Amino acid sequence: MLAGEGCPFNILAMKDALEALEGRWKLLIMLSLSMGNKRFKQISKEVYGITDKMLSKELKALEMNKLIKREVFDTFPPTVEYSITPHGKSLDKLLHELYNWGQEHRNIIMEKDKIAS
Amino acid sequence: MLAGEGCPFNILAMKDALEALEGRWKLLIMLSLSMGNKRFKQISKEVYGITDKMLSKELKALEMNKLIKREVFDTFPPTVEYSITPHGKSLDKLLHELYNWGQEHRNIIMEKDKIAS
DNA sequence: TGCGTTACTATCTTTCCGGATAGTGCTATC
DNA sequence: GATAGCACTATCCGGAAAGATAGTAACGCA
Numbered sequence: 185m186l187a188g189e190g191c192p193f194n195i196l197a198m199k200d201a202l203e204a205l206e207g208r209w210k211l212l213i214m215l216s217l218s219m220g221n222k223r224f225k226q227i228s229k230e231v232y233g234i235t236d237k238m239l240s241k242e243l244k245a246l247e248m249n250k251l252i253k254r255e256v257f258d259t260f261p262p263t264v265e266y267s268i269t270p271h272g273k274s275l276d277k278l279l280h281e282l283y284n285w286g287q288e289h290r291n292i293i294m295e296k297d298k299i300a301s
Numbered sequence: 302m303l304a305g306e307g308c309p310f311n312i313l314a315m316k317d318a319l320e321a322l323e324g325r326w327k328l329l330i331m332l333s334l335s336m337g338n339k340r341f342k343q344i345s346k347e348v349y350g351i352t353d354k355m356l357s358k359e360l361k362a363l364e365m366n367k368l369i370k371r372e373v374f375d376t377f378p379p380t381v382e383y384s385i386t387p388h389g390k391s392l393d394k395l396l397h398e399l400y401n402w403g404q405e406h407r408n409i410i411m412e413k414d415k416i417a418s
Numbered sequence: 419t420g421c422g423t424t425a426c427t428a429t430c431t432t433t434c435c436g437g438a439t440a441g442t443g444c445t446a447t448c
Numbered sequence: 449g450a451t452a453g454c455a456c457t458a459t460c461c462g463g464a465a466a467g468a469t470a471g472t473a474a475c476g477c478a
Binding site: 235237238241260261 | 436437438443444445446
């Protein structure tokens, strides 16, 4: 794409993908859920530093994007369980690429910094 | 990663990758430059809606991340040319994955919406 | 002289986002 | 009765980000 290959280019799809994961909390929440279905409070505890308000907001966004499922149980007090959807799991390949590029990126940035110092 | 594969997990690298591209303008700027080296004003014209201030800020961030190169020419008025670095071009694979997932994501979101309506 | 050029930058204002905190309602338990 | 639990939500506030606009310096040109 950037290398001039003349690929059919749809930037909106890329933006959607980035937006699905951007911000401080989404990846951390997904990571927490990747280790098993969880209730609100469990996630809150595992994702250090997040407020209930932010957690609620981020969970909503993830649910809207069908990356996670929210299941309400008829208990008292009412409990809600969150889990990753198959669509959420389809992020794996992308996350691998993010990881790979991010590692390389860190190397590039660190290497140059090392040489400079 | 999310599918429970027990991959060695470095969320920071992924965050770096996301942050390198996030926001309203970075992808658009990279797209503009992918079609050829450009001067400030050219990018400004091609990336519809961006203010000089935001363009300057975003170009700085992209340069800090070594995704683009800024070259100053000894002309009058002084001219500056921006181009994508090899490291910037290394984003290609990741962008492909973003595109692929984003397309699938759109399908999933649109399909469900269609069924609902 | 006046205006344009170039790639920014400064400043004031507006908008947006998140922190901090309090609150919700009904059951369960002490 | 008092308190806790649950998953949120409301509200006030301050900080961050971006919009809107003006400005910069020195050359080139009419």
